[in-house]
Amino acid sequence: MVAISLAMMPNLKIDTDPENMLSSDAPARVFHNQTKANFQMRDMIVVGIVSQNSIFTPNALQVVEQLSTQVLQIEGVIAEDLLSLSVVDNITQEKNSQGESNGIRFEYLMKQAPSSLEGSLAIQHAVKRLPMLNNTLVSGDNKAIAIYVPIQAKDMSYIIAEEIRTISSNFPAELVANLDFHITGLPVAEDQFGYEMFVQMGVAAPLAGLAIFALLWYFFRNFPLIIAPMVVAMATVIIVMGSLIGMGFTVHIMSSMIAIFLMPIAVVDSVHILSEFAEKYKTGDNAGDVVKGVMKHLYTPMLYTSITSAIGFYSLMLTPIPPVKVFGAFIGTGILLAFALTIIYIPAYISRLTPETLAKLHDAIVRMEKKGRLANALESLGGFATQKTKLILIGFVALFLVSIEGVSRIEINDNPVNWFKADHEIRIADKVLNEHFAGTYDAWLVFSNNKGENSAALEKFKAVLATFTVNADSAKQINAFIKDASSAEQASLFNQNLLVLLDDLTFSAADQDQVILEQLVDIADDAFNDSKVFLDPALLNWQSDFQQALLATGLVGKSNGLADIVKTVNRELFSGEDKDFTLPETSNGVAQTLLQYQSSHRPQDLWHFVTKDYQKSLLWLQMSSGDNQHTTKVVNWTEAYITNNPMPKNISYQWAGKSYLNIVWQDAMVNGMIDSLLSSFVIVFLMMVVLFRSFKYGILAMLPLTLTISMIYGLIGWIGKDYDMPIAVLSALTLGLSIDFAIHFLQRTRELEKELGSLAPALAAMFQEPSRAISRNAIVIAVGFTPLLLSPLMPYITVGFFLASIMALSALVTLVLLPALMTLFAGKQNLKTEKS
Template sequence: MLRDRLVSLSINHPRWVFVTFLFLAVIAAIQLPSIQVDTDPENMLPHDQVDRLYHEEVKQRFGMHDMIVVGVVNDSHPAGIYNPASLSALHSLSESILTLDGVIRQDQMALNLVDDISQEGVGSIRFNWMMQQPPESQAEADAIRDAVERLPMLQNTLVSGDNQAAGIYVPITHKSESYRLSNEIQAIIDTLDSEDEFYMAGLPIAEDTFGVEMFIQMAISAPLAGLMIFVLMWVFFRSFLLITAPMIVAMGAVIITMGLLIGQGFSVHIMSSMIPIFLMPIAVVDSVHILSEFSDRYKPGENPREALKNVMGHLFTPMLFTSVTSSIGFASLAFTPIPPVQIFGLHVAFGIMLAFVLTILFVPAYIMSLSNKRLAQLKDHNIQQDDNSLLGRVLSWTGRFSVKAAKPLLAVFMVVILISAWGVTQIQINDNPVRWFKSDHQLRIADRVMNNHFSGTYDAFLVLEKADAVPPHQQLQQQLESALDQANIDPALRASLDEKLSAAEDQDFDRYTSELGALLDRASYQDRDNEDFWLDLLDLVEAAQIEAKYFLNPDVLKYMDQMMLTLEQSDDIGKINGLPTLVKTVFRELNGGDEAMYRLPETARGTAQTLLSFQSSHRPDDLWKMVTPDYLSSLLWFQLSSGDNQDVSRVMQQVEDYIAANPLPEGVSANWAGMSYINVVWQEEMVNGMLNSLMGAFVMVLIMMVVLFRSVKMGLLAMLPLSITILFIYGLIGWVGKDYDMPIAVLSALTLGLSVDFAIHFLERARAIYRETGSWPATVDEVYKGPSRAISRNAIVIAIGFTPLLLAPLVPYITVGFFLATIMAVSALVTIVVLPAVIEQIKNKDRLFGGKQEA
């Protein structure tokens, strides 16, 4: 049998086991320095995922970039930010940021980099830099304030509505540059002689900063957790001999698994950074069971080989099944549509099976390498015979109480289950990378301050697109050919026109109509007899050219304008910037500057002329961030004060409701893009994927339990602690109001593995003891002297061992630490309290356990 071969290898060739183990650990450790950290939530979706592809396409189409938002706040000066000193600091900071590598200079937005749009005379407009030089007097600062307040595009975007804060929008080449740039910007801020307060916010900086701090935390939390487990195991067992082997196995499993992940070229994401934390407790458990069992069976002076063979023969099967079931729990994450979660689940599953193999090979080899004197010390620290310890007395009482008060206990747990089920219904699916930091972190503080002053530092983009059933060049070609067929014109002119018309599909429509218009204009001069005919065709071409630019259509702009005005009444939406706002602003200045003229032109030609005037500004390309050059797509920039998925989803629903009540113009579609939207998408995919993987893994584990125990009843009993623990944990999450985020979702896999592990050991030993004694009371007594103590100590060691995570500055680590401890405590409690109570209610225990076997 494979079991016997593995045991024989470890017992007879311990040095080979040690050398092989060391070799694998060294090879894996060599890979660790090449680690690549990735915390981009966009990578939670596959590269070919539809929403992600569309998001990237929208960014390219409209020239959008990830941005760091720098806030300058002055709430002490009577004029707020509009004072010479604050505006001078803002000007200096903005100019210095332009010099940094990684900043897209032409798209940076600040008061010194935007235009003051003013009226120069009827039909003409003036574009001056808003703040080319810092103001030298309060009067000049007030003039800047007055100019900003006349420009809706800037108000509450570049300067807050309360006039106490101004922003600098820093577009960057890639979000992975944001942490470096934020430090360089902070270094510039530190050199400023200013009494203003400075903040930096935005999703890119939050995500990249988390990546850096996650890397640091990974290097601190895992060793601290390991040290805590080591200390606690020593407190329990008082023997370095007992605890050294489990710690070596755990550390080896972690190093080899992480080395494999990094060596394969995978980036370390937020989930894979937690592999050591998830893997370490599982890797420790089996080693402790072997050492505990060995110390109970071994007698000093005897040959340890026989004792080891007996122990491994007794524990191999339950250990194998606990490892496989735990692996299934994590491997099931491979069926989620989230690549980082898939990688995490598969590598933890590998690590668990690796830990099992290392335990089977290394621990017996470790025992065989000990001298007789040290082997004798194991007996001195026998952890299963210490019945007078506090834990021993508590467990003995628990066993008796669980049996005697079985019915009341089960009634209590039924109430807990019902309450937990209600708690599950209260769970709210929500995530926000900014919330991955503690509330006192500088990024959380900046987020609160800036979103309190401004319309919002979170972006979402609603893209309106026109799709014609018949391409515009085809429509124009049909109209022109129909008119030409009815006219008597020079054959040579007709031939040249036919040639031009036939080439329509090969050219951009705007260029095509311009060339066609020039041809018709020449024809009107060459063919004076048909001049009116050619001019009519020229008007037809010009009209088609304007009509094809769909988002110049007054009715369409009015629809967009009304949508923006209505949605901006929502408390969830800070502000919406879009083409209608720009058109109304420029049109007002072209028509005398009176507020009554702040409206949309009546014709498409008027809109086109308005936008042509804007093209004379210092930032003409800003137009193409609102509409594409062919005017067939237009983007609405939603500024939101919250990036929480729930809040973003509520905004999306409000837009959907508006469109339902006010249908989009025919042929127009509306689609979302932006990181806030992408976060909503991967959260929904994760939740559905996690639910499916959990259900599939649950069924697989149930089948395995039935196979292991060769009994449907025993299989169902083994699933009981798992089921109650999962329900309780998620009920607790709903009760305390903790958002269901990525770390919480993955905890289901950990619950699946650890809860069923305890049940397997408990039931396997209970069945073996019952077959020896034939008495349920005697079985309870013996079970609470051995397996229950091992289960309890494992649970206590692991639960308390991960308390260092509660001190981490990153919320996901705190979440994992707290709920990992809770999972261990609840699953152990259900195993040693509820299982005996349930078994007590089963009348035919001989059938359940297989009856007493004759010696």
């Protein structure tokens, strides 16, 4: 199994695109991708050049020009959509020799870098007059210039970013004095995370294995013996990861943690077996017979702990997030695989050890346990737990109430850029550029015309079409077009394609059909022009007012839309002064400005903000924060504004863009996690009732789990840590592992109570070998996760810290609360018996 799984490893594919947190047919994702296609929107890398003083110097602008030229040569960069001072247009008035306006002039803003300060300041002045560029390409404080690099595919962003870093590092020192280069943007953040995640996978899992190996050596002081659980752990990890890769699943941020999760979990049953075997084995005993007796004791609790742990992870398959489903399925299966390998391999391995090896093991265990700190500490803890029962109960109730208050303070929030440490170059670039510019995070607000087909025009069109002779070829082609349009559920028959068809037919149709075709062209052309709702000044005025109101909230740094293009061109068509920075009063006037704009060097830029049939329009919002909470505020404000200020036509709106998709999948994940936690909680409780054949013991088994979850999430709320993707996954691990300790504790206590005759001596015996095994397991798992604390990636650090805390806390709650409650209940039962 290991060999076959290793053969699958070369097929590894990394995926860190948060878009894949939603299924491919999720409505928000479908609309997002449709919007990218409709408006030719690209994934962008943002390159910032920042100066300590003014950026408008000949040297700085020369750097901008040279860097832009070299970036255009990089494979994977979409050259025609690059945004830089050297490739965008300046829009001015064309004047005759008398200084009178003679139309509009489009020329490159910076065809080549100026050689003088005067020329540099002229460019600065020109940018300030262009709302589409001001505070997008040049910062409001004039200390930074940005280059927006559109890329063909998101997974190329890391390679392209590295090439840009290489280019920027090769400029002469005198040219870039006082200049800093920064690269950010969600695509490069996500792709760079994937690269570093791949490195982390190769470092964290071996470190975890090394830490566990060292810890097992400390506990058992016997290399031949501790090799066995390490073999089980390594085999489990390799088989599960190989199966995942071999089945064609990509390794997402979630599944990248499978190895580090399974490594410590896979050895816990082995630790129980080794602990009890070391306790029971005496020199001269038959190892096979001893291990059979150990397995008879441990098989049932190990089976139930493995099943409950697996259920905790399998419950993640109830979430609507594909990578979370994969993570839950493979971790759950890995836990069951580890159980199967443990009960088959460990006894076989132990029974083949030599008597000399086993004698050394027994001597080491006896020496360590009789005088060890762990043994002494557990005996003291047992005495405290059984004597201070009421104090313990009051203390845990108080902690639970404080934790519930903390849980109520949790805020759901995530931002892929924050997956890096604060001193990472991505985080630094993000902070610096968002301080200077309107924002490197974007969201797209798409407006769509809801008005149906022009019924009067359609009836008139069909009536004229019916006047063709029966076998007219033109009529056949037009009817076929209508049929295809109907089957494709097009919003309108009267579109550019119909006009092109009618125009073509006028060249090929018979003479007697020309009059009919002319009538059809007139009807279609009038209906098509009437349907171009985003040429309507009233609608554009509403959009402009919306932009101003949104800007006034401070939630967005800037918005760019069709109205900005129209106003800018309209100003230059007239006086060139601010008084004419307005929208034309008629649709024809709007159409004229856009016709003028299409004579620029970048006519394709228009179609980023409106579709060619003028049925849809896009607003590009720039924000200085990519936090979900921030984007949610923008979405909520927009909904309230449109409710209070309805649009002048039958227009609907929808959101797209990466920042909005993050909200959608985060909400889906949180709701899915809550559902999975509740459902698995109920299933595990029922299993506990069946296992112990007691409702009371079922409740007791769930108490450490309940308290651990509430206390951990309460702590998250109190310290102000956002509820993000790695935090959400912790609930499954907490449920799966916290119950393990309770099962072992209660099962062994009941066995000892039957054997010794009463609860008190049973609890005293529990704080010998059984509690040491529980403590060792908690320590092994906690230490197994600590290598994650050395990671440069925040999700790994978060998981490492909280999982180590969960293990320590759940073991402590089990060893303190359960004996206290059992002692308290037994005392009350004895009191009732004495009274009766």
